[in-house]
Each structure stands twice: as C-alpha cells, then as structure tokens.
Amino acid sequence: MKNLKLYIVSFLVFMMMSCNENKLSVDVYETSASGNKLKQITAFVSGNNPAIITLIPEETFQTITGFGGSFTEASASLLNKLSKENREKILEAYFGEDGAQYSLTRTHMNSCDFSLSNYSYAPVEGDLELTNFSIEEDRDDIIPMIKEAMAISRDGFKILSSPWTAPPWMKDNKDWRGGKLLPEYNDTWALFFSKYIKAYKAEGIDIWGFTVENEPLGNNNNWESMHFSAEEMTNFVENHLGPKLKAEGHDVKILGYDQNRGEELKEWIDVMYRDEASSKYFDGTAIHWYASTYDYFPESLQYAHEKVPNKYLIQTEACGDSEVPKWQDDQWYWSKEATDWGWDWAPEDQKYLHPKYAPVNRYARDIIGCLNNWVDGWIDWNMVLDKQGGPNWFKNWCLAPVIVDPELDEVYFTPIYYTMAHFSKFIRPGAERIGFTNSDEHLMLTAAKNLDGSIAVVIFNQDTESKNMSIKLGQSTKDLQINGQAIQTIIIPQQ
CATH class of the missing domain: 2.60.40.1180 (Golgi alpha-mannosidase II)
Structure with missing residues (x-):
C-alpha cells in the first residue's frame, strides 16, 4: 500500500510538471x-x-527598422507653450522606458504645412554656394524637442529628414507651392542636403536618412511642395545628390518616392531600380497611406519588396487628415465616424477607398497589414497637435496621438497613442x-x-x-x- 501511495504521488507530480512544461x-x-x-x-x-x-x-x-512619429514645428511650438511638467510628460510618454519608446522618427527640412509660416534655410537668391545657409528657424522649437527626446531615449532613435520644397528662387514657378527644381540648381540643391547634415551634426544631432522629396506628385499646390517625375528624381539622386553626399563623407540613407502606395508605387519602383546605376544611391523607398487609410495595397508592397528585397520599405507619414480632433472622447476614436480627405474630395471611382472608419482601426489595420507585406518601418505624422488639429498655416487640420490645450495646460493621450505603443514599445529595431x-x-x-x-x-x-x-x-x-x-x-x- 505504501508503494502504491508513492507511485500515485510521483505520477501526479510528473503530470503537473508535464502540464507546466507545455504551458x-x-x-x-x-x-x-x-x-x-x-x-x-x-x-x-x-x-x-x-x-x-x-x-x-x-x-x-524582414528586419524591423522601427516605429515612431515626427518632429514638426507645430508639435515643437506647442510643447514650448506647456508647463515644464507636461512637456516632460509627453516626451517621456513617447521616448521613455515606461512609454512608447519610439525608435524611428521624421522631421521636415525648410517649412511644411505644419509650420507656423513659410521659411527656408537658404533664403538668399543666387547663393549657389549656400554661404548664407542657416537652421536658425529650428533653434527655438524643433532642435530643443529632438535634443530632449534624445536625452530621454535609452536606446536612441533614427531621424529621417524630408524637404517639402526647395526655396522658391531655385524653382521654375518661384513659389513655395508646386513647380519644379530648375536644372541649373541641381548641384546647389544637393549641397543643401549636405549643409543640413553638417548643421544638425554641429547641434549634436545625427541624421540617419533623407527622403528626396515629400510627395513629389504634389498636393494640388495647397502648401509647400515641389514636383518630380520618377525619372527626374532618379536622375537627381544618381547624378547629383548621391555623389555629393558620398564625396562629402556622409553616411546617410536615401529613400526615394515618398508618396502614396498603389499603382504609382510600382511605376516609381521600376524607374528607381531599373539598373545598377539608377539604384546605386537609393537605400530604399518611402511610402504614405493617403491613397487610402483603409486599403494598405498589399500587391504594391509585395511588388516593391520583390523588385529590391535588400532595400528599405518605410511608411514615412500617416495621419487622420482633414479632421478636427475630438477632445477627451476616447469612444470617438473607436467609432466609425472619422473621415479622411477622400470622403469628400476623392473622384467617384476612388470613393470606396475612403470610407468612414474608426481612427484606431485605421492605425492598427494599416500597421499590421504593412508589416505582413514587407514594410520594415512605420512613422506617424505630428506627435502633438492642439484641439483644432494644428497649428497649420494652411489650416489643413489633422489628428495626432497626443492633443493639448496650451491655454489651459492640459494634455490628452488619445487611443491612437496607445495603438502606436503596442508596436513601438514591444517590436524593437533589429527584430525579425x-x-x-x-x-x-x-x-x-x-x-x-x-x-x-x-x-x-x-x-x-x-x-x-x-x-x-x-x-x-x-x-x-x-x-x-x-x-x-x-x-x-x-x-x-x-x-
């Protein structure tokens, strides 16, 4: 009987251990x-x-490059209006160990729609050697925001910089909006990128990469923009930007395109990577989601990867656009009430790409869909906006994960913030x-x-x-x- 009891006890212990091993x-x-x-x-x-x-x-x-958001003049200027406590609270939430731990970020070179005004680092017409180049415009807001984030971040983060336009004097229409870079300024515009790297380096900020031009297909001339065809951008990178950055010893990534996914992406991929000479200086391709915040265009993403499997494929901008944020109303971010620009303005044959759709769904679906189709990095747009969805000189209102009321010094972390954190905090750079x-x-x-x-x-x-x-x-x-x-x-x- 004693031996039987020992056997039963031993059997039960074995079964418990087996269950635990399989749990x-x-x-x-x-x-x-x-x-x-x-x-x-x-x-x-x-x-x-x-x-x-x-x-x-x-x-x-694919190997993951990172997740994060963008340092804009709009976001940085709002932080300047908040109390020290709330400023630190927001930056800790984005970059601290207890926060989202953003690892991949973006900022704008010269002004953009989410700036307070139009400006350029090279305002002097005819200054071919850019002797008057200055990043003074960034010293009050963007640079301090980046530096504070760097001090908070344990693992650090990469920064992609993107121009919305060259200064008007370099363009054929002499305007901030639309137009093309005049061929005689190709070398000067390439020098601009090199000057920018050096100026930010002098501030203790390393630039990891560039996109050649934000939205080269244009935005109907609404705000800062400059047009490139795929052939024009490839020529500029192959014969001017790439050689200039290499000659000056800059170890920096160059991402081409930087606009919507869809059929256009396939066309640009074919031109950028048509041969060894054209693809030599391109380290990857940048994409946006504005063709649809509902459809992530898996076929186009698959095509881009299969064409150049060893290149980056990074979503560099996304936001709920043309919408005024809802203040301290979590349920709105989970409900199918939000619209993007296409809800009102898309052509009839594209309306189906722009349904009413919950903001959380847009983010969660898109990031998962992108990752499952070879995208290795995903960057949100503004980190911080006000209750109007600005500031924005063009009044092109958008959503942001963090909304603030600078007059009352109040901060609202929307459900979009937590959605982003589910990826950025737990899927780290270098993950496969x-x-x-x-x-x-x-x-x-x-x-x-x-x-x-x-x-x-x-x-x-x-x-x-x-x-x-x-x-x-x-x-x-x-x-x-x-x-x-x-x-x-x-x-x-x-x-």
Missing part, C-alpha cells in the same frame, strides 16, 4: 474600447472554439518578423522575434465581441482572450 509563459497588454490602455492582463477564462494561432519562428521575413498561422480571419495579427529572443505578437480584434484564442509555440500553448474592439500585444520571453 506557454506570456505577458499580455491590452488597449480596448472598454477602457484598457496598455493594461497588463493576467486573468483569462478558457472558452469554446478558440482561434488557433501557431507561431513559426523559423520562418523569417516571423511566420504564423491563424484560424480566425476576423483577427488581424503580426509577430516578430526581438534581438533578445523574445517574441512579440500584436493582435487586433475589430469585432465588438470578445474572442478566445490559443497561442501555440512548439509544444507549448497558452489559452487567452481578447476583448471586443481591442489590441493586444503578447510577449513571449526567450524560450
């Missing part, structure tokens, strides 16, 4: 319409008919996207393995009902739940 260890964080904001979830109830999600870490795709299978087509997800061996799985449930899930990695599983209208990041420590 996946996870940390789960959720943001939801029900009120969770990156809340750690520890209690789960097993349910029937779970979605089966199987991770395949041996199947690897990995494969998975998913039995529930209503759940969107992506997965990546970080350099420390941990795996981050981001899942988005658009449905209003909660869903049961079973996450599998090798022989280990974990039963979980996700609320309706929720985003979860599941962290699996190194096995």
Whole structure:
C-alpha cells in the first residue's frame, strides 16, 4: 500500500510538471474600447472554439527598422507653450522606458504645412554656394524637442529628414507651392542636403536618412511642395545628390518616392531600380497611406519588396487628415465616424477607398497589414497637435496621438497613442518578423522575434465581441482572450 501511495504521488507530480512544461509563459497588454490602455492582463477564462494561432519562428521575413512619429514645428511650438511638467510628460510618454519608446522618427527640412509660416534655410537668391545657409528657424522649437527626446531615449532613435520644397528662387514657378527644381540648381540643391547634415551634426544631432522629396506628385499646390517625375528624381539622386553626399563623407540613407502606395508605387519602383546605376544611391523607398487609410495595397508592397528585397520599405507619414480632433472622447476614436480627405474630395471611382472608419482601426489595420507585406518601418505624422488639429498655416487640420490645450495646460493621450505603443514599445529595431498561422480571419495579427529572443505578437480584434484564442509555440500553448474592439500585444520571453 505504501508503494502504491508513492507511485500515485510521483505520477501526479510528473503530470503537473508535464502540464507546466507545455504551458506557454506570456505577458499580455491590452488597449480596448472598454477602457484598457496598455493594461497588463493576467486573468483569462478558457472558452469554446478558440482561434488557433501557431507561431513559426523559423520562418523569417524582414528586419524591423522601427516605429515612431515626427518632429514638426507645430508639435515643437506647442510643447514650448506647456508647463515644464507636461512637456516632460509627453516626451517621456513617447521616448521613455515606461512609454512608447519610439525608435524611428521624421522631421521636415525648410517649412511644411505644419509650420507656423513659410521659411527656408537658404533664403538668399543666387547663393549657389549656400554661404548664407542657416537652421536658425529650428533653434527655438524643433532642435530643443529632438535634443530632449534624445536625452530621454535609452536606446536612441533614427531621424529621417524630408524637404517639402526647395526655396522658391531655385524653382521654375518661384513659389513655395508646386513647380519644379530648375536644372541649373541641381548641384546647389544637393549641397543643401549636405549643409543640413553638417548643421544638425554641429547641434549634436545625427541624421540617419533623407527622403528626396515629400510627395513629389504634389498636393494640388495647397502648401509647400515641389514636383518630380520618377525619372527626374532618379536622375537627381544618381547624378547629383548621391555623389555629393558620398564625396562629402556622409553616411546617410536615401529613400526615394515618398508618396502614396498603389499603382504609382510600382511605376516609381521600376524607374528607381531599373539598373545598377539608377539604384546605386537609393537605400530604399518611402511610402504614405493617403491613397487610402483603409486599403494598405498589399500587391504594391509585395511588388516593391520583390523588385529590391535588400532595400528599405518605410511608411514615412500617416495621419487622420482633414479632421478636427475630438477632445477627451476616447469612444470617438473607436467609432466609425472619422473621415479622411477622400470622403469628400476623392473622384467617384476612388470613393470606396475612403470610407468612414474608426481612427484606431485605421492605425492598427494599416500597421499590421504593412508589416505582413514587407514594410520594415512605420512613422506617424505630428506627435502633438492642439484641439483644432494644428497649428497649420494652411489650416489643413489633422489628428495626432497626443492633443493639448496650451491655454489651459492640459494634455490628452488619445487611443491612437496607445495603438502606436503596442508596436513601438514591444517590436524593437533589429527584430525579425516571423511566420504564423491563424484560424480566425476576423483577427488581424503580426509577430516578430526581438534581438533578445523574445517574441512579440500584436493582435487586433475589430469585432465588438470578445474572442478566445490559443497561442501555440512548439509544444507549448497558452489559452487567452481578447476583448471586443481591442489590441493586444503578447510577449513571449526567450524560450
């Protein structure tokens, strides 16, 4: 009898150990319409008919460059109007260890629509050697914002810089808006980029990369812009910008295009990378989402990757545009009330690309869709805007993850902020996207393995009902739940 009792005890211990060995260890964080904001979830109830999600870490795709937002004059000037406490609160939220830990950012060279006025670092007409070049316009706002973010960030972050236009005196229409760069200023405009790197370097700020021109197809001449065809931009990079930056010893990335995904992307890819000479100085391609904040155009993204699989493919700008933000109304960001410019203005044959769509859905769906189609970096537009959706000299109002009321010194972290953090905080630079299978087509997800061996799985449930899930990695599983209208990041420590 004694031996039988020992056998039973030993068997039970063995079974408990076996069960524990097959139980996946996870940390789960959720943001939801029900009120969770990156809340750690520890209690789960097993349910029937779970979605089966199987991770395949041996199947690897692109290496992640990073996630983040943009340093604009609009955002930086608003920070200047806030109390020191709230300024630090916002920057800590974006760059601190307890915050979103942004790792990839963007800023504008010269002014843009989210500036307070039109300006250029090279205002003197005929100054071919740019002896009067100065970044003085940035010293009161953008530069201090970047420096404070650098001081807060533990791992640092990359900065992409983009011009909206050359100074008007270099253009055929002599205007801030529209027009083309005159051929006689190709070398001067290339020198402008080099001067910019040096000036920012002198401030202690390293520029990681450039896009050649923000939205070279134009914006109907509404605000700062300069037009390039694919052939014109490729010629400028191949014969002027690339050689100039190389000759001056700048180790900086050059990304071409920098406008909407879709058929145009395919056309530009074909020209930029038509041969070794044309593609030599291009390190990658930049894209925007304004052709549709609903459709992420997987075919175009796949085409871009397959054409040049060793080049960057980075989403450099996205925002809920042409919309005044809703102040301290979380539910609006989860509801299908937001519109983008195309809701009113898109041609009839493109209206379907611009439906009313919840802002959180736009971000979560687009980032997951982009990542699953070879995009390696995703940058939001303004980090901070006011209750009007500005300041913006053209009154082109937009949303931002953080909205402020400078008069009352109040700050509102919208659900978009937490949506961005689900990616930026947990999928770190150098991570590799990995494969998975998913039995529930209503759940969107992506997965990546970080350099420390941990795996981050981001899942988005658009449905209003909660869903049961079973996450599998090798022989280990974990039963979980996700609320309706929720985003979860599941962290699996190194096995």
